Amino acid sequence: DTEVTQTPKHLVMGMTNKKSLKCEQHMGHRAMYWYKQKAKKPPELMFVYSYEKLSINESVPSRFSPECPNSSLLNLHLHALQPEDSALYLCASSRNSEQYFGPGTRLTVT
């Protein structure tokens, strides 16, 4: 099983809303990632969690707030987003050298 699940699949939110993206894996992977992907571009790394601790923050604005409640779950809390934050948000997990992606959440900020 190499499945990473993400909910919701699609999300439309206004600039004053607060919402959360969720990611789950049951592969025992201890590293989990959030990426942002714009159309026709490669994924851009946002955050890396290693053993449930934030290890990398790629200078992401504070309106994005990650959380890792346990080794299987990763959340991304969203608040006061801008229209340019509209993108596909991808979660991934890895063990050793293999990284597996979820299907993504398509986010639209209006």
Add this chain to the structure above:
Amino acid sequence: GEDVEQSLFLSVREGDSSVINCTYTDSSSTYLYWYKQEPGAGLQLLTYIFSNMDMKQDQRLTVLLNKKDKHLSLRIADTQTGDSAIYFCAGYNFNKFYFGSGTKLNVKP
């Protein structure tokens, strides 16, 4: 960090072989990867190669690594219309994955 470059487009006929190329700058990547992304989907790990290997074959996929030239390629034999997608090469270093810009493969029937 690692810079990874790919050509943007490749068009082939169904049944032909496809070769997607990638160059990278940092030779300290332990592994090099190929991912496939279909429209509206996440990235699917296709295959990867350890940096001390020259070649890896997995069914229709063949990965070639030229460490001297820092060049990685993915050959897809007997390309099918279902292979139409964007293909990303990636390196791994210091807990980060570095992605190329992606090559859009178009397979014509």
